[in-house]
Amino acid sequence: QKEVEQNSGPLSVPEGAIASLNCTYSDRGSQSFFWYRQYSGKSPELIMSIYSNGDKEDGRFTAQLNKASQYVSLLIRDSQPSDSATYLCAVVPASGGSYIPTFGRGTSLIVHP
């Protein structure tokens, strides 16, 4: 079982809709969770971090964390065609003592006009 699981998609939503991206992780002791956006041919860029259970909002983005269920999600409100990209979930496992973010395979999001 991979440490960080994401549905590869693609997830297709119309412009203006809410896009919901999900991620599950296996290390129950994980404390740090991140969402990255990656445009085709580009490197990943950090868009959100979350550490505590609940919601964290930043503009049109909301990250949600549920440690008991071991999932983290990203909501994108008022989706725009420019949001079309692959969204990567990253988790820092608690085991080992080293700070090494582990990434999921990413979910491809397509926002169509």
Added chain:
Amino acid sequence: DTGVSQDPRHKITKRGQNVTFRCDPISEHNRLYWYRQTLGQGPEFLTYFQNEAQLEKSRLLSDRFSAERPKGSFSTLEIQRTEQGDSAMYLCATPIGDGMFFGSGTQLSVL
């Protein structure tokens, strides 16, 4: 204006050749990471440095791979006797807060 410069951006080589990539963080960071990403997958951890010390290596990093960070600033990643399976994007990253800032990467194609 990225905080991490990687060189070259693209590298095409023949199987069996050696290649070396360079990563230059613009500002000083104690930690520096190397990841590899293949099409349709997320970045996979290869190794990381705390200053000059290479603290951890993934089992993905076979003995054909070696990384250095001689003065705690720039880093190099060398692949000896390249194989077609080494074709990937090689990403260098430094911390920003608790997250990571990635360089533009080096796209390696092994023919």
